[in-house]
Amino acid sequence: MTEMNDPKHNLEQIQNWLQTVITHPDGVETGVASEEARQLINVGAENIEQIITRSKSLDSFSRLHVYGNAYYARLLECLGEEYPTVKHAAGEETFQAIAIGYLQSHPSKSYTLGELGKDFSNYLQEIRPEKDPDSNQPDWADFIVDLAILEKIYGEVFDGPGVEEVSLLDAGKLQSISPEAWPGCRFEFAPCFRLLKLRFPIHEYVTAVRQQKQPQPPEPEETYLAITRRNYIVRRRAINRNQFLLLQSLFANTSIGESIEQLAGEHEIDASDFAELLQQWFSAWTAAGYFLQVVPTEKSL
């Protein structure tokens, strides 16, 4: 511990002290008095000018306030821009309280603000209030968590790897695969493709909020989304449960034949009944740009 009357502090000491003080959630005065700060530089409020000098117009604490206020304001603004629908649904005040808790437990450790909210949906899940034991319906907290999950994926897909510069599977290539080879093949998915199962049909709600509208929160309903990016814009499509299960299986690199059999087996129906439907699905998914190519599975080689 440094003596209070030490005239000099090394840079590491000063930096750790200042960071502790300006990021303290209860303000810079509490920050200076905190045990953590006093372990670094043992200075009390009455001697703060030994560390931070005053100006003609502002005392030392007022000057520290500029940085303390800016720290949370800046990061709250960024988190709000990354999760605008969570902020809208939760309300400004609640969002701010949650976000400050998140920033305290998950301070940024990256050079980019793009990483700031990466654990936000998990954090919301961790701090959610206990569910009503008498209800098996998804509740408001589930709704907020679902929103955060979807907005996080939107961010990843928007600025992650895409398919704008590569050739995708097209209808011609799809149709050129012989019926015999088809079951032994698998799809290679676009790197921006995501599948999502949600407890609320929030995709329209999220779009409306992002368009500055005031939509009503939807009622709970099991919802499945296929998400990708075309022409640098995130695209999302609601799909039904069977489509989700089939895409999920295909996404796990299971062969087309095996994936179809699994789905048909689950519904105890003949795979041949699916034929027309499957053709429609695969055509639509190909047109939507979900697939890079169809390749033989190792087993079929």
Place this chain on the structure above:
Amino acid sequence: MKEHRLGHPHLGFGVGLRTVHFSYILENHPPVDWFEIISENFIDSLGRPRYILEQIAERYPIVMHGVSLSIGSTDELNFEYLGKLKKLSSDINANWVSDHLCWTGVAGRNTHDLLPIPLNEETLAHVVHRIGIVQDYLERPLVLENPSSYLTFADSTMTEWDFISRMAKESGCGLLLDVNNVYVSSFNHDFDPTEYLRSIPHEHVVQFHLAGHTDYGTHLIDTHDGHVVDNVWELYRLAHELTAGVSTLLEWDAKIPEFPVVHAEVLKAKTFIGDEVPPELLDVQEPDIEDDARPTVPHPLTFIPAEVE
């Protein structure tokens, strides 16, 4: 004769590239001389921001301006980050790479603020040493900006202009002289901004920044949310005389108006140094800036929200 701007070209009068102007720039190809990008918005992008940047870089000179180098921190330099800076600067043929004389965090954390350091012999040696490492790695001179600051340390033993003068001479780095920041800091720390401008090594000044700030009476905050004030224009005129003119860039980061307004603001710089500007470029509709009740957040903010159908 001294070599001006460390040999860098005078790019003219540029504007900070911001997402709200992407479409306007691509559709209208405005007659702006060059753009400065916030490096962190693009070094990891594999989406629309990077795609737009590549199109703009084909048509306009680009300078990379970062906010996360943290040259003054006692944490280790982040070579993953430096590697990404180096790659992007090569990919888009950036004219130079700049950041700030500051630290952004310590103990592995990033406050995403441009925090000041005490100005003394120890910190000068520390910064000069790290500039050398960065310059060796990037294989080009680093350009560092004087940030606005809102506090000073009892441990400082020299003025900021003495510090950056020695820093530039000892490390060989370039200076990005933010004229607004000199003014903001001079108000906040009670010094004469003209003494600052007269004292620095002018041959090291590669670029100027101009921006608006917010006056809180007792202090100024570098908010980049409005017009450049007259006092800063006067300082700009002096800085221009002292350096014989360098690339000049206008930053507007909050309450951002239409592109022509931002462009017109930087073109005012030409009128202050006696150059002619086509009148139609200065004849723009003034922005209708609503007062915002939210607290004002000092620069920098560098998050690009996703675009979703």
